[in-house]
Amino acid sequence: MTAHTDELAVDVRGLRKRYDEVTAVDGVDLAIRPGEVFGILGPNGAGKSTTVEILQGNRARDGGDVTVLGTDPAAAGRAWRSRVGIVWQDESAPAELTVRETVRHFARYYPRPRDPEEVIALVGLEEKAARRVKGLSGGQRRRLDVALGVIGGPELLLLDEPTTGFDPAARRQFWDLIRALADEGTTIVLTTHYLEEAEALAHRLAVIAKGKVVAEGEPAALRRRYGSGATVEWTDRDGTPRGEHTETPTRTVADLTRRFGGEIPDLRITRPTLEDVYLRLTGQEDTR
Numbered sequence: 001m002t003a004h005t006d007e008l009a010v011d012v013r014g015l016r017k018r019y020d021e022v023t024a025v026d027g028v029d030l031a032i033r034p035g036e037v038f039g040i041l042g043p044n045g046a047g048k049s050t051t052v053e054i055l056q057g058n059r060a061r062d063g064g065d066v067t068v069l070g071t072d073p074a075a076a077g078r079a080w081r082s083r084v085g086i087v088w089q090d091e092s093a094p095a096e097l098t099v100r101e102t103v104r105h106f107a108r109y110y111p112r113p114r115d116p117e118e119v120i121a122l123v124g125l126e127e128k129a130a131r132r133v134k135g136l137s138g139g140q141r142r143r144l145d146v147a148l149g150v151i152g153g154p155e156l157l158l159l160d161e162p163t164t165g166f167d168p169a170a171r172r173q174f175w176d177l178i179r180a181l182a183d184e185g186t187t188i189v190l191t192t193h194y195l196e197e198a199e200a201l202a203h204r205l206a207v208i209a210k211g212k213v214v215a216e217g218e219p220a221a222l223r224r225r226y227g228s229g230a231t232v233e234w235t236d237r238d239g240t241p242r243g244e245h246t247e248t249p250t251r252t253v254a255d256l257t258r259r260f261g262g263e264i265p266d267l268r269i270t271r272p273t274l275e276d277v278y279l280r281l282t283g284q285e286d287t288r
């Protein structure tokens, strides 16, 4: 193990995974530092879930080196599993138990579990602690799933599309929960389709498309790096709407001002959003 690996919570190099004809992960590198909230962003089928399942030790890889908390997940044992929190979405909690009973039950699986009451409070389910699991709403259910993911006191939490199907209010509450966990020092890796989510939560993110990392960095830095320039739009004298993407919008406007001899009809200048950058990077521009 190199000194470099020691410093990283997750160190992935040249990861490859094929399912028959499909290359799901095609040479992914990831370097995730302890205490970081790291977002893996990408469209459907990009390879996000496969990557996370390999990090969890729940899927075999075909190539590459993977180290999670200093250990290869493919060869990891129980002690390692207790340090990695996985949030399942398979309704594994028994429906007849209450929230409190469920969290206490799962705590017994771990050598050094957190206090169940503290975890129930952390996920905002104090008022539902005596309620049966089957009586929870979808959002409350997912909070319970997170409680079960963190009851073992993990150093690293792996979340695969944690807020899919949430309404906007539930999504924001969930973000607060993730931030609270991050503030406690938990390293968090989450996959998401939602750019807004990645931007709101992630210190750094990797954009994945067709099994490859197409960009990586802080959200603001990605926008600066890949979203340079601006789009200048106006309407020509014959009524035709026109637009031009340019690195020098001031010069374009100056040229147009001369051409029109003054005011430019319907002038609009827009800078790319992170969403534009993402769509460009993942090759989805045309499907908007």
Ligand SMILES: Nc1ncnc2c1ncn2[C@@H]1O[C@H](COP(=O)(O)OP(=O)(O)OP(=O)(O)O)[C@@H](O)[C@H]1O
Pocket: 019, 022, 023, 024, 042, 043, 044, 045, 046, 047, 048, 049, 050, 051, 193
């Ligand atoms: N068990 C499997 N057997 C065969 N092909 C699979 C399997 N799981 C995933 N794939 C394929 O591998 C590719 C990557 O899938 P993966 O689920 O990792 O992507 P994803 O980025 O998580 O997508 P989504 O956002 O839709 O969940 C896709 O083409 C998918 O169809």
